[in-house]
Amino acid sequence: MRLAIGLAAAAWAVIGSAASAQDYRPTFHPDQLKGPPAGAFNEVLVLGSPHLSDLPDSFRAEQLQPLLTRLEAWRPTAVAVENLSGLQCDFMRRYPSRYAESVEAFCYDPSAAGRALGMDVPTANAEVERLLEAWPKAPTAADRRRLAALFLAAGEPGSASVQWLRLPAAERVAGDSLTAEMAAALDRRMTRKNEVDLVAAVLAARLGHERLWAVDDHTADSATPPDEEEAQAKAIMAAWDNPYVQARKDADQRLYADLEHPDGVLNIYRDYNTPDTQMVVYRSDFGATHVEPSPQAFGRRYLGYWETRNLRMVANMRDVLGRYPGTRMLTIVGASHKGYYEAYLNQMHDVRLVSSDEVLR
Structure with a gap:
């Protein structure tokens, strides 16, 4: 009898615990504590996108103009994209037993640009930050070619595309650390059926931005046994x-x-x-x-x-x-x-x- 009573009590304790967990609601709601802050709010517009590579062959880049016009009118001061950062890919390459497949699928290979500049990914990222910190109001074409090369070595090809688009067509040539191979790769990116190149980079260049922000994350990936x-x-x-x-x-x-x-x-x-x-x-x-x-x-x-x-x-x-x-x-x-x-x-x-x-x- 004591055993039966004990088992019943334990069962009710488990049921009660489950009910308590189901019924509990937190009393702290950060979404209701919005300030206002000192100064302007951060505003975020989330644009859910098709992957343009999945659109039919009849798709043409000029069909994006009505979208680009509306986004440009909103005047964002930063554009974030579903790309992995060069620094995250650099980390993932150091852990191939977990991330080899993800690196192959999602990471841009900056090795050729890195060899050309004599920099690894962290060094190139640090140099990008240093340059942008003191970026002139009227950068020369040489400045932009150098920054584009550094973005490629940093594993940030989307931002390199922004610099390429901000150059006059006649200045989209090799030089200033940018090799002929890099220049050709950037020319190819301008016609890729991809929302990063055809929407984000084009918009950022129109708005006078210097870069994109790569915010994707694949560190939760793991190989299936x-x-x-x-x-x-x-x-x-x-x-x-x-x-x-x-x-x-x-x-x-x-x-x-x-x-x-x-x-x-x-x-x-x-x-x-x-x-x-x-x-x-x-x-x-x-x-x-x-x-x-x-x-x-x-x-x-x-x-x-x-x-x-x-x-x-x-x-x-x-x-x-x-x-x-x-x-x-x-x-x-x-x-x-x-x-x-x-x-x-x-x-x-x-x-x-x-x-x-x-x-x-």
Whole structure:
């Protein structure tokens, strides 16, 4: 009898603890403690983007003009992009047992530029910061070519593109530490079907910026054990086999079919940034993996990686905003990140979110 009573008491204690954890709500709400600060707020506009490489072959760069016009009118003072920083990639290269696949997939290779300048990635980054700290109001073409070369050696090709675009066409030539190979690579980047080169770098150059901010983060990546690869893939694919995934595919098909309309690309961005789309994204992907039932918890492990990645991406943006209070930041990211970006950024005391619906109207 005593054993039965003890077991019952233990069971009720576990149930009570679970209920308490479920019912508990924190009383501290940073999102409600917004100041106002001394000076201007940091403002952030999150632009959920398609990956332009996925658009049909009929896509042309000039179709981005209605989007670029609206973003330029908002006048951001900083542009953040879904690229890994050169410094993070340098760290990841030192840990190949965990990050070799991620480095291969996501990291720009700065080795040729580094050899040309005689610098490793940290040294090139330090030299970039030193130059920008004392950057002249009217830099020469030689200054910009030198800075572009340093950005390449620092592992920051998006920022090198900004410098290249700020040069007159006749000055986009080798020289001042920039080799012929680097110049050719920058010319190729100007025509890549990529939102960093065709949207972020073009906009930053139009606005007179000197760089982009690479805020992606893949330090939560880890290689799947070989004996789990097949089961993991099967579990995640099963979670993704749901009507919300099909709804996203159907919506894309409709949007892509209208690409030739003068606002065809702009309408894709308008659709990708609505609250309804953010919920469909969640239900099709992260909400589905949250309840994936494999005993190895493959879905929850994937969800943990995703949330960690977004938290670290937002932390990278917050770092920039902390260094430069009063920044108006446009952050361009794959549309699946938008809801998480806004939810996490909104927790920051010194950040005010801007409606993309208003800017893209």
